[in-house]
Amino acid sequence: MHPNLARFIEHFEQEASLKGLYRNKLGKSELMFLTEVWGPAFQNNFYGLKAEYPLKDFKGGQRFVDFVYIKGGVRLLMEIDGYTTHARDISPGDFDDHLSRQNDLVLSGWLLLRFSSNQVEKRSYMCQRQIKQAIGHWFAIMQHGFTSDEANPWKLRKQLIIQLAMNTEGRIKPCEVAEAFKVSNSTAVVWLKRFASEGELIPSSNGKRVMYYTLPNFSKTKDNQPGNP
Incomplete structure (x- = not known):
């Protein structure tokens, strides 16, 4: 061996x-x-x-x-x-x-x-x-592969984070992103802040600090799905 x-x-x-x-x-x-x-x-x-x-x-x-x-x-x-x-x-x-x-x-x-x-x-x-x-x-x-839009790492991260949020009732925490991507919490926060600045996520705070981020149109998307009143 x-x-x-x-x-x-x-x-x-x-x-x-x-x-x-x-x-x-x-x-x-x-x-x-x-x-x-x-x-x-x-x-x-x-x-x-x-x-x-x-x-x-x-x-x-x-x-x-x-x-x-x-x-x-x-x-x-x-x-x-x-x-x-x-x-x-x-x-x-x-x-x-x-x-x-x-x-x-x-x-x-x-x-x-x-x-x-x-x-x-x-x-x-x-x-x-x-x-x-x-x-x-x-x-x-x-x-x-950064010359291709599809291969842009930020676009890939954004797509994956949005999918993660959709799997958890339209909201995502930095710790969940850190666990999924095996990065530090501080790195996850930087990513989420960037996507929030682009309008992809909305920060939700307790008055002192941001607790989690939500998808802007998630509730509307669910309400408009077939079978929902």
Whole structure:
């Protein structure tokens, strides 16, 4: 085993034990992903990669994803699925919840890749290629694509924050933006103030400081939806 991989696994197990996580050991598929896919693809550089990463779902609960890569503006989720991981062993309601969770992650600004354990074992080069393409796509948008309006990072952030607000009754707090984008509260406040100055959000204060921001036309949009009185 490469020394960098050994340190990555040791760090994960120590951190998981300290936090009292249910899973404090990586499974067979996760270890295979590290040795056959990520390690060879990135010369055993694991900086920015995290295993069993906790994320809040659309219901406010905590879920864990197999791997995330967060570096230089890249927000990539990677899940390794066995043949019996999902649809065959869960109820229709749980399956609906599973799909809603995936949609919510994408709308929160994550790029999601899913691989089967068979692909990791037998088609590792394909997995490596898709991961590199995903990371390259993010870097192109965040660093080199500013001449295109669609690739403007501020426009992307605004669209995602508006979607987040729509999922929470038309209002959004700085702490929610910070959690979704993995930035500091102060950075989230700067973003929200900018979008408020552009008329996209309305600040709501308690007389001393802004508590949250609302979408200007959210209530009107809801009232005009079919089926509403």
